[in-house]
Amino acid sequence: MPTAGIQDQIVDVLSEVLRVVRLSGTIHFRAEFTHPWAILSSPPALLAARLQSSEGSVTPFHVVTEGNCLVTSGALPPIHIESGDVIVFPRGDQHVMTSDPELAPVPIQDIYSKPSAEQITVVNHGGGGPPSRFICGFLHADQRFDPLLKSLPAILCVRSREDALTLETLDSTGRRVQTITHPQEKEWWQASVRYLMSETATPGPGNRAVLARLAESLFLELLRWQLQFATQGHGGGWLAGLYDPQVGPALTRLHAQPERPWTVEVLAREVGVSRAALAKRFVELVGESPIQYLAGWRMHLAQHLLQDSTLGVAEIAGRVGYDSDAAFNRAFRRVVGSPPATWRQAREEQPLAADGLPGQARQ
Missing domain, CATH: 1.10.10.60 (Homeodomain-like)
Structure with missing residues (x-):
């Protein structure tokens, strides 16, 4: 384990990188999908083009506010998410979210209209059965910092339950689970996600800026946890290099x-x-x-x-x-x-x- 001085230097390097690449977040839309449903996200190049951003600098995330679904991405094994979970795709990898794995997914651009500058768009889709609801957003970096992106797993998922908060990561090397044991970190995360849900559902003045800062803060906390994971010998790349x-x-x-x-x-x-x-x-x-x-x-x-x-x-x-x-x-x-x-x-x-x-x- 690094000494306190070395730990501070590591945090300083990460903080400097995030300051220079200008990380910012926004809520893209709210979604209500009724069973059966299956959605295919935009591939990185198309997502970047739609957002007029450089490919690889857009990181999508989804917050499950109600219900559940199965998520698949490329050759990775499926991952099940449910209410309270937050799932992040650091490199913007294309993925499928579905209530029925046998259903052919519909590309999100086929059902997602242009969002309003005044309010968060609500997207409805599905067969009319039990609903699953999501908050969908993205983090954007002015500059693509490859060393950091490549050191992150393909999928990060934080699972919030009354008795535990866990970070689950998934990439080509397998699935790993890290329990967040610090009580203050658990309380902060759960309170922040609840506030994100509340502010998205009933927006107040300046809510887009508030939601942007919340999304950024949640992602920064994820990076801190991933740094801690690196000290335990999990993962490689730039983050592991810092240690x-x-x-x-x-x-x-x-x-x-x-x-x-x-x-x-x-x-x-x-x-x-x-x-x-x-x-x-x-x-x-x-x-x-x-x-x-x-x-x-x-x-x-x-x-x-x-x-x-x-x-x-x-x-x-x-x-x-x-x-x-x-x-x-x-x-x-x-x-x-x-x-x-x-x-x-x-x-x-x-x-x-x-x-x-x-x-x-x-x-």
Whole structure:
């Protein structure tokens, strides 16, 4: 188990990532599906296109307010959810939700009309039998941070019962269950989900902003629990890397001082391991070399500064580790697809909705 100081550093890195990628949430619609019913979600590319967002930066979630259903996604085994459960698909994987596994699913875009900016859309569908009701929403990130997304399971499901709160994860390696034992965490989660249900059913003033913040807070708590899971040796990737005795300190240094002219040799020396050992372990967990990771993180920082500050391109270039704005321009264009100044202007011309999402994102 990491010491308190190391734990704080890990949280700092995660907090910095979430700050830079600008996580925001919204409630998409309320659904009442009557038995028999079966719904097919939009695939990631179509979902992103409908929301006018980059593919992979949209994370759908569903809150079961009444009833139950079976959920399947790709080759993963089915998962049963019922009232009080919250299910999340971190990478936006296409999935089927149904009351009858033998029924052919209807694509959600065939029955889901354009949501209203003034109120949450209500979607009704099914054969008229017993109802199951859901709150459906999504989390949106301005930037796709692959290391975090790839380290998360395909499905996260929090099950809330009177006597227990559990986090169930499902991916190609199997199903795992973690019991949330801290009483305050359990109480907070259950109270927050109840408030989300209440505010969605009977919205008050500014409810879209309130619901957005609630969705974000619930997801952040999920990430904290998944981090705790990583300390127990479950899962891999970037989250596990934060706890690794070699990769964790390296990640902390790269995030703390991205402007430094890092080399693997210098980084390994500061971490106290050999260059070969650090390079090998870093690739094993993060999926790329330390220098490749640093280059990507610098681009995330650059986009954040271009959007959220008035700093000039040359000053931003220096802050993210480039000796000249020409080198920065080339790197930014190679990764993002357009020069920094052009990208900034396009973002400035894109209006934001009240919930902080692009105005088109609710269409």
